Each structure stands twice: as structure tokens, then as C-alpha cells.
């Protein structure tokens with residue numbers, strides 16, 4: 291599938307990105323795409339017209355348009371689980387009908403959203419109280435897709451917070467819930483238990499611990515617990531009143547679920563107006579994805595650049611580098627979105643993948659990363675394609691000089707990665723520092739930057755709720771496009787099952803209630819160590 295591209299890559303590797311700019315004054319404009327005010331620049335890569343044309347062909351070869359339309363129409367494209375994939379319905383605010391199994395799903399989606407808004411306003415306005423008065427703090431208990439999306443979005447939208455404080459507990463490590471609950475008032479805290487399945491061991495363990503904490507502290511779980519789940523029988527069995535349960539269908543995957551009830555903590559934090567704007571941003575990106583030509587289509591081009599770097603050039607990882615502190619958790623969010631979706635070895639038809647799966651995703655906000663791992667990105671032996679994200683302006687007009695520095699650093703990094711520093715330039719600098727002879731030569735070599743290292747930049751006016759919605763939907767569709775080209779089912783996650791099963795079976799062993807016979811030597815020795823040191 292990638293043979294022709296690999297041939298093109300062989301000669302592309304001999305070129306310098308800088309020379310591509312020298313040969314084409316319009317390169318920046320011609321190798322960019324945009325939607326609304328958002329601008330995606332992929333000109334600082336080795337992609338040229340011929341490579342782009344060849345990448346674009348992949349979309350048609352993979353039947354991308356038909357697959358995309360099937361997704362939006364509610365076809366069961368998650369074939370290994372027999373489910374539709376309709377997170378887009380959660381932001382279909384105009385309510386245009388979408389049918390699954392012969393019924394329109396939109397009335398229920400919109401009714402749940404209406405109930406969420408009412409509930410959020412009751413909590414925010416004080417109409418819904420805890421045993422000790424108005425709700426001051428909300429604790430969301432969930433993990434994976436029931437945590438990362440709302441954590442990421444709540445932090446991203448902090449300038450819009452005007453509701454109670456919102457906290458997140460995910461890890462089964464008791465340290466997490468202990469540290470979060472310690473300063474809170476159990477009579478004025480709302481706990482949201484978010485779990486699509488309502489069986490996830492981490493979440494259910496934390497939920498029971500929170501309930502005991504509330505009961506012991508004089509709170510009232512009947513008034514101070516809510517649930518977000520698609521397993522309504524289990525939320526009822528847990529004792530959460532039906533009017534505080536917000537359901538969603540199995541056609542919303544966990545890592546795609548922040549748009550619906552899983553976004554309840556975000557809605558409580560920022561209110562209906564801002565949350566609606568977030569949904570509208572996602573909806574706008576859907577419209578763009580469905581209507582723009584492939585070459586102008588931002589999710590498609592983001593995906594094709596990804597395919598070029600991972601499947602054609604063989605780069606194993608991709609760094610996501612938001613120069614936007616409030617996108618601190620975006621890399622973690624994208625780790626689940628991308629790696630749980632496209633981290634597979636088997637194609638939809640059961641055959642082995644003929645190309646590498648999606649890349650390892652990692653990253654941290656700039657400028658912090660510059661003082662940590664950028665050394666490797668600039669001078670290490672591996673090429674790490676970088677995705678920069680940055681706003682034209684920040685939310686703090688009184689700190690505009692900070693934002694100018696932030697932006698300058700972001701642009702400087704992508705330029706430095708591309709430009710590099712030659713041995714001659716390094717020699718000139720070393721000579722200027724007074725070195726001569728062998729020492730000059732030795733020192734100069736340490737100061738060489740190979741350059742020609744690819745990056746893309748997504749720039750947007752400001753991190754508003756609407757823009758955040760665009761960004762999240764952009765990445766969802768990028769994952770879909772990459773998965774479709776690779777022939778992957780991006781919507782299942784069988785790879786998480788084995789570890790869960792083994793953790794359950796190891797429970798009695800780490801409790802000391804069963805022997806470790808039959809376990810491998812390493813596991814048995816580690817259990818013995820833990821039992822020896824347990825107080």
C-alpha cells in the first residue's frame with residue numbers, strides 16, 4: 291500500500307526542508323489547510339506535491355468517504371463489537387435525525403443533554419444542596435475515557451470556570467482518592483461516578499470508598515451522588531437515584547465520550563453557555579470533515595502527515611507539544627485516543643497489519659518541554675515528528691508579554707528543528723569563543739544540530755470553548771482517517787482485557803489467601819516480597 295510512497299521517501303530523505311522553501315515562495319500557503327479561524331501548517335516537513343498527491347490517493351484507495359459517511363449515518367462500523375460509532379451525535383445540536391436499528395437516536399441525546407444542563411444549573415445555583423448546604427466541590431470518579439476527556443477539558447477551560455471546584459479521581463491507588471478527599475467537606479461535595487460499563491474495578495472501588503467517606507462525615511449519598519453510565523441497571527443497584535443518572539448508548543466509545551454525560555463535570559464547572567460552545571466547536575469540525583476536499587480537509591491532512599511520518603518514514607513516536615499550559619493534559623488524552631484506537635496488530639478482516647500501527651504519542655506543554663526532552667528531539671539519533679499547538683493570544687491581556695514569549699519560543703523550536711546548525715556554523719561559534727585546533731573541532735561537533743526535523747503547527751486565535759471543541763474533534767477524525775487507511779477498527783480495545791483478567795486472578799495471591807504455585811518465578815517472587823513487607 292505504501293510502496294510508491296516509500297520510493298518517493300528514498301529521494302525525499304536526501305532533500306532539505308529549507309531548500310523546499312527556497313524553491314517555492316508559496317510553500318507555507320500551499321502546504322497548509324484551515325477551517326474557520328484555525329490554521330494547520332505542515333510545510334515544515336519533507337512533503338512535496340508528488341508525495342501529497344500520493345498520500346491523498348490513499349484516502350480513495352481506503353474508501354474513506356464511504357466509511358466516513360457510514361460512521362455519521364450510524365452504520366455499525368465497530369464490527370468486532372457490532373456497534374455504531376456515533377459520538378458525533380452528542381454534538382449534533384441541531385438534532386438532525388440519525389438512525390440506529392431503525393430508530394432516531396437524537397431525541398434521547400437531546401433530552402439527556404437537557405437534563406444535564408438542568409442538573410448542572412441546580413448544582414451551580416445552589417438549588418440542589420448537600421446535607422450541609424450548597425455544593426462547593428465536585429469529585430468525578432472515573433478512569434480512561436471516563437476521566438481523561440473531562441480532566442483535559444476542565445483544565446483547558448479554566449478561564450470560564452464559575453461553578454464549584456471540580457476534582458478528578460482515577461487511580462485505584464488509595465493515595466489518589468485520599469489526597470483529593472482530605473480537604474473536602476463530605477456534606478457539601480457532589481460525587482459523580484463515571485463509568486460506561488459501571489464495572490471497572492478502579493472506579494467501583496473508589497466509588498465505594500467515597501460513599502463510605504461521605505456517610506462517615508455526615509453527608510448524604512442519596513443527594514450527593516450522581517452517575518454517568520450506559521449500564522443503568524448497575525447504577526440503580528449501586529443506589530444512585532434514577533433522576534441523577536445520565537445514560538448514554540453503547541455507540542459512544544469511552545475515549546470519544548467527553549461530549550455527552552461524561553462531560554458533566556465540565557458542564558458544572560463552566561456552565562451551559564460555554565459547554566454548548568464546546569459542542570458547537572466539535573460540530574463545526576464535523577461539518578468541515580464531511581464537506582471539505584481531502585487536500586483542504588484539516589483532519590485528513592493531519593492524518594496523512596501522520597501516515598507519512600509513521601508508516602512511510604518509520605518514525606516510531608510523535609510528540610504533541612501544546613504551547614498552551616491549559617492543554618497540559620492534552621497529550622495524555624491523546625495517548626488514549628490515538629493509542630487505544632490505532633494501537634493494533636490486526637486489520638478489520640483479521641489479517642495481520644501489513645504496516646506499522648499508529649505511533650507512540652507523548653508530550654508536554656512548551657516551554658517546559660524545552661528544558662527537559664527537547665535535547666533528544668534536536669540532537670538525538672531518532673527523528674521525532676513534532677506537533678505544535680499554539681494560540682495567537684492568551685486569556686491574560688495584562689500578561690501579553692508572557693504570551694509573546696510563548697509564541698516566539700514555539701516558532702523558534704519549529705524553525706530550529708528544520709534549520710539545524712551545520713558543522714561550519716558550529717566551528718565559527720566555537721572559534722569565536724576562543725577555541726582552536728583539535729579542541730575547537732571536538733567542541734564544534736557537540737554543537738551541531740542535524741536539522742531537517744519535521745514539525746507541524748496548529749495555530750488558533752485563542753483557547754475558547756469553541757476552539758477546544760474543534761481541536762478535540764479534529765484529533766478524533768485524524769484517528770479515524772489513519773485507522774481507515776490502515777484498515778484498523780479504531781473503536782475496540784481488546785488489548786486492555788488480558789491485564790484486567792490477570793489482576794482479578796492475582797487478587798487472592800496478593801491478599802495472601804492463595805499460593806503462587808503455577809505463577810512464573812518473577813511474579814511469585816514479587817508477591818512474596820510484597821507479603822513480607824506488608825504491615
Ligand code: F6P
Pocket residue numbers: 433434435436484485486487488489490493544545630783786
Ligand atoms: O481499560 C480500558 C477502558 O475500557 C477504556 O476503553 C475506558 O475508557 C476505560 O476502560 C473506562 O471504562 P468505563 O468507563 O467502562 O469505566
